[in-house]
Amino acid sequence: MRTTRLRVDRERCIGAGMCALTAPEVFDQDPDDGLVLLLHAEPPTAHRAAARMAVGVCPSGAITLDEPEPTDS
Amino acid sequence: MGESLHTVTTLPTTRRTGCPFDPPAELIDARRHGPISRFTHVGGKPGWLITGYDLVRSVLADPRFSSRKELLNVGDFEVPPPPPGEFLLMDEPQHGRYRKPLVGRFTVRRMRLLTERIEQITADCLDAMEKAGPPVDLVSAFAKPIPTMVICELLGVPYEDRGSFQEQIDTFMGGEVSDEELMAAYTATQEYLAKLVAAKRANPTDDVLSELTDSDLTDEELRGISLILLAAGFDTTANMLSLGTFALLQNPAQLAALRADPALTDGAVEELLRYLSVAKTFMRTALEDVEVGGRTIEAGTTVVLSYNTANRDPERFTDPHVLDIRRQSAGHLAFSHGIHQCLGQQLARVEMRVAFRALVDRFPTLRLAVPAEEVDLRPETADIYGVKSLPVTWDKEE
Ligand code: SF4
Numbered sequence: 383m384r385t386t387r388l389r390v391d392r393e394r395c396i397g398a399g400m401c402a403l404t405a406p407e408v409f410d411q412d413p414d415d416g417l418v419l420l421l422h423a424e425p426p427t428a429h430r431a432a433a434r435m436a437v438g439v440c441p442s443g444a445i446t447l448d449e450p451e452p453t454d455s
Numbered sequence: 456m457g458e459s460l461h462t463v464t465t466l467p468t469t470r471r472t473g474c475p476f477d478p479p480a481e482l483i484d485a486r487r488h489g490p491i492s493r494f495t496h497v498g499g500k501p502g503w504l505i506t507g508y509d510l511v512r513s514v515l516a517d518p519r520f521s522s523r524k525e526l527l528n529v530g531d532f533e534v535p536p537p538p539p540g541e542f543l544l545m546d547e548p549q550h551g552r553y554r555k556p557l558v559g560r561f562t563v564r565r566m567r568l569l570t571e572r573i574e575q576i577t578a579d580c581l582d583a584m585e586k587a588g589p590p591v592d593l594v595s596a597f598a599k600p601i602p603t604m605v606i607c608e609l610l611g612v613p614y615e616d617r618g619s620f621q622e623q624i625d626t627f628m629g630g631e632v633s634d635e636e637l638m639a640a641y642t643a644t645q646e647y648l649a650k651l652v653a654a655k656r657a658n659p660t661d662d663v664l665s666e667l668t669d670s671d672l673t674d675e676e677l678r679g680i681s682l683i684l685l686a687a688g689f690d691t692t693a694n695m696l697s698l699g700t701f702a703l704l705q706n707p708a709q710l711a712a713l714r715a716d717p718a719l720t721d722g723a724v725e726e727l728l729r730y731l732s733v734a735k736t737f738m739r740t741a742l743e744d745v746e747v748g749g750r751t752i753e754a755g756t757t758v759v760l761s762y763n764t765a766n767r768d769p770e771r772f773t774d775p776h777v778l779d780i781r782r783q784s785a786g787h788l789a790f791s792h793g794i795h796q797c798l799g800q801q802l803a804r805v806e807m808r809v810a811f812r813a814l815v816d817r818f819p820t821l822r823l824a825v826p827a828e829e830v831d832l833r834p835e836t837a838d839i840y841g842v843k844s845l846p847v848t849w850d851k852e853e
Pocket of ligand 1 (some may be wrong): 390394395396397398399400401402409411416417418439440441442443444445
């Protein structure tokens with residue numbers, strides 16, 4: 383089974399912290415440079431909605447989400 | 456496309472009487488006609504006005520649109536480039552050079568660590584307010600001192616300098632003085648900051664400005680950065696606190712809900728940000744021909760992005776003109792979007808959460824001391840919308 387997978391691009395990140403604010407279980411910011419740290423590339427179900435929201439609110443498009451197709455059956 | 460294109464000739468300068476929180480009617484009307492309108496800049500140059508949420512957001516995220524001040528094409532005059540360090544009006548890589556060293560100092564985590572200190576500052580203001588009134592002017596007793604103290608402490612502006620400093624910033628952000636007065640206030644602030652930077656270099660203390668002297672940034676650049684941080688960190692939050700309080704007082708059911716349930720505080724802050732959008736408009740200039748919403752924006756044309764209208768876009772927010780602290784307002788553009796999204800937004804959030812919470816807890820009977828129509832509002836010429844003073848009163852407990 384494929385799972386939800388997150389990727390972050392620290393080159394694009396501008397450190398606005400929207401991800402850490404929106405999905406603190408999934409994202410943090412590096413204490414030195416303020417850029418995104420991905421805590422869970424495959425977030426557990428409970429945090430998926432928040433992770434998805436973080437993708438939506440990230441101002442720089444630094445987070446991408448690969449989601450499995452809704453259903454193949 | 457054959458459909459008629461809405462045209463807005465000048466940026467509307469008045470809000471409808473009795474609706475101090477709504478964008479000017481002409482702007483709401485422009486959005487009704489479509490997310491993009493033809494527009495003529497003050498200096499007479501043709502441009503575009505974007506009022507729809509999706510389009511504003513997409514332009515902000517599009518590197519084909521530039522923030523560079525010197526590219527602004529609004530009239531027949533040259534616009535000088537911004538002074539070093541004023542990175543709001545620059546593109547990459549200059550923008551990043553100034554922003555990057557700051558980012559680690561404004562993280563969600565770092566800002567939350569300031570909560571206690573901000574609570575203390577807020578409590579002190581409320582104590583003083585309680586002693587002084589009722590009635591009091593909420594702007595000078597609460598909305599201004601809190602963010603001023605916080606940003607000055609963070610940056611390292613000495614306590615005794617805060618008053619004069621706040622006055623200068625008021626002058627050049629208030630939108631009501633002549634060009635000469637504006638320049639004078641700006642120059643005075645620059646001179647003050649030059650001295651401050653020199654002082655930090657000589658005797659570093661525990662603050663952001665001192666830390667920055669440890670980088671390869673020049674004194675001039677540090678001055679520009681400080682100016683941006685101070686102006687942005689103080690004026691916006693101050694107006695969010697005062698206008699936000701005004702909005703809550705005008706929406707008693709929302710205020711009562713917030714008072715009854717502290718868990719609604721975070722949501723209330725986001726909703727007030729969306730609903731009020733105090734930073735109303737920004738401009739971008741197309742670097743090449745770009746198609747936006749079915750129109751071609753030609754290279755070199757400057758577009759005006761209306762954040763307050765975008766945040767009231769009915770296609771994005773249901774019943775957008777209703778203040779509803781329980782709604783899902785995440786994704787609002789109050790802090791902009793794209794690489795320029797507000798660096799200090801997490802600080803602003805902590806300040807607002809603490810301050811609004813403490814205010815509603817402390818004064819359960821808080822209300823306007825004058826009729827709402829008499830509240831003195833800032834004109835649209837001010838970059839940041841808000842109130843000039845907000846007389847409030849409450850029942851004194853015997
Ligand atoms: S929201 Fe986006 S830009 Fe902001 S810190 Fe997270 S990844 Fe970086």
